C-alpha cells in the first residue's frame with residue numbers, strides 16, 4: 001500500500017515542518033509586497049488530482065492562474081543537508097469577473113511518485129490501481145492532518161476529478177469554489 | 184510495504200533529478216573553491232543506518248567529520264513550486280593520520296519517515312519491523328539504481344550497522360573504508 005506510506009512521508013517529512021511556519025512566512029511576505037494574501041486565505045492549498053497527473057507550472061494548466069512570487073525561503077538542516085530549502089509559491093487566481101484572489105498553491109508532490117511508479121513495470125502497480133491509490137493517499141492524509149494539532153487550520157486539501165475535463169478553467173473554478181467554502 | 188514506496192519516491196522525486204546534474208555541480212564548486220573534491224569521489228554518498236536513527240548534523244555524530252560548504256543550488260519547477268531548491272553538502276572526513284578527504288555526504292532522508300512512523304501507533308508498524316523495512320528500503324533502492332542509466336556511477340550507498348557502537352569514529356571510518364573500496 002504505497003499510498004499509505006507516501007501520505008505519512010508527506011506529513012512527517014514536509015507538512016509537519018512547514019505548516020506551523022506558514023503563517024509567519026505569509027506575514028513576512030505581506031510586509032514587503034503589496035499583496036492581498038494576508039487578508040485572504042492563509043492556508044496552504046494542496047491539489048490532489050485523481051488521475052495523479054501533475055503539472056510543474058500551474059499557469060500552464062489554466063490561464064486564469066498566474067504566478068505571483070515565492071514566499072520567503074525556510075532553511076532547515078535535514079539529514080546532513082545544511083540549510084535545505086523549503087518554499088511555497090503564491091498565485092493569483094482570477095474569477096469570471098476578473099477579480100484576483102491570491103493564495104499559496106501547490107500539487108501534492110508524492111502523486112508524482114504514484115504516477116511514475118504506475119508506469120514502471122518493476123515498481124509493482126499499474127494504471128488501474130493508481131486511482132485507488134490516490135484515494136487512499138487522500139483519505140490517509142486527511143486522517144493524519146485532522147489529528148495533528150500543529151497543522152490544524154493551516155491547510156486545505158482539494159481532491160480534483162479531472163476526467164473528461166473540457167472546461168479550460170476547471171482548475172481555477174475548483175480552487176475558488178473551495179476558497180469560498182472556507183469563509 | 185512502506186519501505187518499497189519510500190525507495191521509489193527517493194528515486195523518482197530526488198535521485199533521478201539530482202544525480203545526472205551532480206558532476207556539473209561538483210565542477211562548478213571546484214572552479215570557485217580550493218577543494219580536493221574534484222580529484223576525490225564525485226559521487227553522492229548516501230548513508231543508510233540500519234536503526235533508521237538519523238542525525239541532522241553529521242559533524243555532531245563524529246568529530247572527524249566537518250562541514251565544508253554546500254554545492255551550488257539547483258532550482259527546478261516541481262508540482263507548482265517555482266524554483267524548488269535541491270542542494271547537497273560537502274564534508275571533510277579525517278582519517279587516523281589527520282588527512283582530510285572531501286565528499287558529498289547525506290543520510291537517506293526517507294529513513295526519517297520510517298523512524299517516525301514506527302513511533303506513531305496509528306501509522307501501522309512498530310520498532311521490531313523497522314529494521315526489516317530499512318533492509319527492504321536498501322535492497323529496493325539498490326535494484327532501482329543499478330537499473331538506472333542516468334544514475335549509474337553517480338552514487339554510493341553505505342549500509343551502517345550502528346548497533347552497540349562504542350567507537351566515536353565509527354561513522355568516519357565506515358565512510359573512508361567505502362571511499363577507498365571504490366578506487
Ligand SMILES: Nc1nc(=O)c2ncn([C@@H]3O[C@@H]4COP(=O)(O)O[C@H]5[C@@H](O)[C@H](n6cnc7c(N)ncnc76)O[C@@H]5COP(=O)(O)O[C@@H]3[C@@H]4O)c2[nH]1
Nearest residue numbers: 009010013014086109110192193196197268269270292293
Ligand atoms: N512540495 C514539496 N516541497 C518540498 O520542499 C518538499 N520536501 C519534501 N517534500 C515531500 O514530502 C515528503 C517527505 O519528504 P522527504 O524529505 O522525507 O523525502 C524526499 C527526500 O528523501 C528526497 N528529496 C526530495 N527533495 C530533496 C531535497 N531538496 N534535498 C534532499 N532530499 C530531497 O526525495 C524524497 C521524495 O521527495 P518528493 O517527491 O519531493 O516529496 C516529498 C515526500 O513526499 C516536499 N514537497
